[in-house]
Each structure stands twice: as C-alpha cells, then as structure tokens.
Amino acid sequence: MIIGNKEISNITSLAISQIGASHLDSGICEDSSAVYQDSNMAIACVADGHGDSRCFRANLGSKFAVEIGIQCVKEFVANQPNLDFNDTKEIDKAFVQLKTYILFKWLERTKNHLLAHPIEDREIGLMDHKDYKEYQKEGIFKSYPIIYGSTFILGCVTNGFYFILQLGDGDAAVDNKKFTMPLPEDPRCFGPYTTSLCNDDAIDSFRHYYAKGNPKAIMVSTDGLGKSFAEEHRFLDLLGVIEKNIVESGVEAAKPELTAFFERLTELGSHDDISLGAIVRVGE
Amino acid sequence: MGKYDNVEGIARRTMILFFLIDTSNSMSGTKIGEVNDAIEGVIPEIKEISSSNADALIKIACLTFSTGVKWMYPNPVDVNDFKWSYVNAGGMTEMGKAFEVLNEKLSRNEFMAEVAGSYAPAIFLLSDGAPTDEYKDAIEKLKKNNWFKYALKAAVAIGDDADKDMLASFTGDDELVLTAHSPEALRKVIRFVSVTASKIGSKSSVSAQTTNAKQDDFAEQITEFNSDLIDSQNDNW
Numbered sequence: 001m002i003i004g005n006k007e008i009s010n011i012t013s014l015a016i017s018q019i020g021a022s023h024l025d026s027g028i029c030e031d032s033s034a035v036y037q038d039s040n041m042a043i044a045c046v047a048d049g050h051g052d053s054r055c056f057r058a059n060l061g062s063k064f065a066v067e068i069g070i071q072c073v074k075e076f077v078a079n080q081p082n083l084d085f086n087d088t089k090e091i092d093k094a095f096v097q098l099k100t101y102i103l104f105k106w107l108e109r110t111k112n113h114l115l116a117h118p119i120e121d122r123e124i125g126l127m128d129h130k131d132y133k134e135y136q137k138e139g140i141f142k143s144y145p146i147i148y149g150s151t152f153i154l155g156c157v158t159n160g161f162y163f164i165l166q167l168g169d170g171d172a173a174v175d176n177k178k179f180t181m182p183l184p185e186d187p188r189c190f191g192p193y194t195t196s197l198c199n200d201d202a203i204d205s206f207r208h209y210y211a212k213g214n215p216k217a218i219m220v221s222t223d224g225l226g227k228s229f230a231e232e233h234r235f236l237d238l239l240g241v242i243e244k245n246i247v248e249s250g251v252e253a254a255k256p257e258l259t260a261f262f263e264r265l266t267e268l269g270s271h272d273d274i275s276l277g278a279i280v281r282v283g284e
Numbered sequence: 285m286g287k288y289d290n291v292e293g294i295a296r297r298t299m300i301l302f303f304l305i306d307t308s309n310s311m312s313g314t315k316i317g318e319v320n321d322a323i324e325g326v327i328p329e330i331k332e333i334s335s336s337n338a339d340a341l342i343k344i345a346c347l348t349f350s351t352g353v354k355w356m357y358p359n360p361v362d363v364n365d366f367k368w369s370y371v372n373a374g375g376m377t378e379m380g381k382a383f384e385v386l387n388e389k390l391s392r393n394e395f396m397a398e399v400a401g402s403y404a405p406a407i408f409l410l411s412d413g414a415p416t417d418e419y420k421d422a423i424e425k426l427k428k429n430n431w432f433k434y435a436l437k438a439a440v441a442i443g444d445d446a447d448k449d450m451l452a453s454f455t456g457d458d459e460l461v462l463t464a465h466s467p468e469a470l471r472k473v474i475r476f477v478s479v480t481a482s483k484i485g486s487k488s489s490v491s492a493q494t495t496n497a498k499q500d501d502f503a504e505q506i507t508e509f510n511s512d513l514i515d516s517q518n519d520n521w
Contacts, residue, residue, distance in 0.1 A: 234293025
C-alpha cells in the first residue's frame with residue numbers, strides 16, 4: 001500500500017466559515033477554512049483564531065494556518081508515493097516531519113507578517129507590557145506567535161489511505177459506516193482552554209491519525225460547531241445530515257443551505273465562529 | 285421544509301458562577317442582609333454579560349453552609365431564569381462539608397454535565413468565620429479536581445474574624461482573598477468579583493505551558509480592586 005499515486009474519484013469537497021454571533025459587532029470572523037482537490041487527493045482544512053484578547057491578529061493566524069496546511073500536505077502527498085503503509089515507524093516519522101514543517105512554515109509566515117506590518121497604535125494596549133518593551137527595542141519579541149494564535153485541523157483522503165492532523169480544540173470525524181472521532185483527546189484542551197500553533201511546545205500537542213481505507217466522508221470543524229451541541233452524538237448526527245445533503249444535492253446546492261443553518265446555529269449555540277471542511281464520497 | 289429544521293440538541297456553552305455562602309449564626313443581621321441585597325442586585329448585570337458579551341451562557345449555583353449544607357437549586361440555573369431567594373443565618377460553620385459537596389458537583393456526572401460546552405467555573409466563597417468541622421481533607425481533595433484547578437476563585441473575608449489563611453488555601457493565592465470591613469465594602473466586593481468572574485470566565489483562552497491566562501487576568505483585576513478597597517475602608521461592622 002502506498003500513498004498518493006492512484007487517482008481518486010467520486011469525491012467532492014466543501015469549506016464554509018461563518019462569523020459567530022458574538023463577533024458580529026466587530027465584523028471579524030477569526031476562523032478560516034479551505035479545501036483542495038486534484039486527481040490524487042482531497043484536503044479539507046479549518047483553523048480557529050483565538051478569541052483571547054492577546055491574539056489580536058488571530059484572524060490572520062488562522063488564514064495562514066489553512067493556506068500553509070494545504071500547501072504542505074499537497075507536497076507531502078506528492079512527495080511520498082513510495083511510503084510503505086505497513087511500516088508504521090516510517091509512517092509516524094513522516095508525519096512528525098510533516099507536522100514540524102507545518103509549524104515551521106506558520107511561524108515563519110507570522111514572523112514575516114509582523115516584520116512587514118508593525119504593531120499599530122490600536123494594538124499596543126492589547127500587548128503584554130514586557131513584550132511591547134522588547135518589541136520597541138528589537139522590532140520583534142520572543143512570544144510574537146501569540147498575537148496570531150490559532151488552532152489547526154486538516155483531513156486528507158487519497159486512494160485507499162486517509163489521515164487527520166489536529167492541533168488544539170475542534171473536531172475531526174470520519175464516516176466509516178458511522179461518524180467517529182478517531183484522534184485521542186488532548187487533555188490540555190479543557191473547558192475554554194485550547195492548545196495552539198502559538199504554544200512553545202506546540203509539536204507535543206500536534207496529533208495525527210492515519211488509516212487504510214476509503215471513508216465515506218471526513219469532516220473537520222472548529223469548536224464553534226461541536227460546542228453548539230450539549231451532547232457529542234447530536235453533533236455527529238448533524239454531520240450525517242450534512243453528508244446526506246451533499247450527496248443528494250451536490251456542493252453547490254448544499255453550501256447556501258448550510259451557510260444559512262450555521263448562521264442560525266451560532267446564534268442558538270456556541271455564539272462562536274463556525275467552520276467546516278468536508279470531504280464526501282458521492283458515489284462509486 | 286429545510287434540511288436542517290430537525291437538528292436536535294443545540295445548546296450554548298455554559299459557565300457556572302458558584303456562590304458559597306457562610307450562613308452560620310455570626311452572619312446574622314447586617315452581614316447576611318448585605319449578602320442577600322448584593323447578590324440579588326448583581327444578577328441583572330450578569331444577565332447582561334450572559335446575553336450580550338459572553339462566549340458562554342452563565343448559570344448560577346448557590347451553596348449555603350451552616351449546620352449542614354444546602355444548594356439553593358438542585359442544578360445550576362440559567363442567569364436569565366435565576367431568582368435570588370433570601371437566605372437566613374443560624375448554626376455552625378460546616379465549611380468542610382461545603383467543600384466536599386462542591387467537589388462532588390464539580391464532575392461531568394453532575395453540574396459539569398454539559399461536556400461539549402462547559403467552561404471552567406468561577407467560584408466565590410463568602411465567610412465571616414472559621415470552619416467548625418474538619419475541612420483539610422476536603423480542601424485537599426477539591427484541589428485535585430480539574431474543574432477546581434482551572435476555576436476562577438475568590439473569597440471575601442467578612443470582618444476580621446474570618447480565617448483568612450484558610451480562605452487563601454481555598455483560592456490558592458492570598459491576593460484573591462478580599463476583606464470587607466463594612467456593609468458598603470461587602471456590597472462592592474460581591475458586585476466586582478461576580479461581574480469580573482463572569483466576564484473573564486465566559487471568554488475562551490489559549491492554554492499556556494505554565495500559567496493560566498484567565499486566572500492571571502482575574503488575579504490582576506482583583507488585586508488592583510483590593511488595593512483601592514483597602515485604601516477606602518473603615519472598620520464598620
């Protein structure tokens with residue numbers, strides 16, 4: 001079994017980010033989402049920029065995370081055609097390299113952005129005093145990634161192989177006859193707290209899962225979706241409804257309906273931004 | 285009919301604000317009267333925070349302790365539906381028992397059952413005395429509870445007879461113990477702590493390696509408020 005050298009077919013994908021009810025005043029959606037599809041792979045990625053006041057460029061942090069995630073995974077799949085799936089040590093090593101690369105690229109991108117777009121007057125009050133003093137002196141500061149703080153969740157399907165990457169809160173679900181969430185929980189994602197791309201030890205919290213097979217769907221979502229439900233099974237039920245809708249109506253028809261639903265859901269549920277990235281098998 | 289009209293189980297994230305109130309005999313008279321008035325008075329502000337600003341719906345749980353303990357309501361109540369019932373004072377100060385039942389309720393099988401969406405709670409302890417029962421084991425067990433560890437905690441010592449060391453052991457920081465020397469100060473403390481805890485507790489945050497940003501932010505605001513309070517107080521119980 002090898003990754004990525006066979007064509008996939010009958011796959012469709014969709015990405016939606018809906019501003020949260022609690023962000024309507026600011027008008028800034030801190031989530032980002034995107035999908036990518038070619039003849040060998042489908043990728044869905046979402047990221048949730050933190051609402052924490054210290055993360056005042058989090059909307060950009062999530063945008064960078066999604067763009068970098070998709071680019072890195074495209075390269076990963078394209079460059080690993082001979083990876084032996086039965087050699088789990090080799091596979092795990094490749095995933096650690098991939099995660100490290102994504103983190104490196106995100107840190108590089110955020111640093112370059114800060115250097116090109118200096119701290120503005122309106123942002124100074126949101127910074128830690130010590131950080132600001134360091135920034136004034138050096139033009140950068142050690143904990144700069146926090147201002148772009150974001151989570152990261154990505155799902156990828158190739159022919160006969162799929163995987164999920166996740167850092168921070170949110171959900172990644174796979175439909176193999178029914179939706180389940182195969183990644184282990186991160187104990188540091190507790191209540192309102194989440195791990196983040198901006199943490200010094202981010203690599204320790206960066207989880208991955210892979211398996212052989214052709215799932216019916218993979219859905220990745222920011223916590224604004226899952227936390228709109230009091231019970232996990234209700235959330236998984238919704239993913240089933242979304243999948244059915246995409247299969248029956250197609251992405252073009254499903255997207256506006258889903259967007260309208262998310263607009264209502266954030267008001268009734270989490271009040272948070274909601275993002276969904278879906279890869280759905282539409283037939284054989 | 286829309287595709288998503290039948291979706292069930294939608295709910296907002298919740299943050300529970302706990303009041304733990306000493307209703308022992310020494311609280312009789314002005315002290316318990318002020319506690320009643322102050323909590324009843326702050327509820328509309330918390331409603332406003334819950335409906336307009338917060339990432340989470342705020343619920344309120346209230347535990348009174350004297351000779352025995354009592355939850356005002358069997359489950360936390362949405363602040364929009366919360367009605368304060370005046371509490372009376374009398375009896376001993378069984379604070380150890382209060383810590384024990386609080387620990388039981390800080391569980392996913394109890395008050396924190398909304399697994400998908402429970403924020404760490406805010407816990408506010410009000411007392412004018414010292415425990416009359418064994419409390420050390422109970423407080424140690426409580427400190428091992430994850431919900432308690434992540435909670436925003438503050439205590440108010442009502443007058444100089446309160447056991448401030450014990451209250452500091454509860455909050456984990458003596459700067460989170462405020463002393464109210466007068467009815468006016470008590471009212472201010474209850475309002476400030478309740479509002480600040482509701483605002484900070486109901487917002488999301490980044491996990492740090494060694495510190496808890498929300499607890500730090502809360503401690504900073506409480507410390508600043510306390511220094512102003514100390515400057516303005518005369519002993520007047």
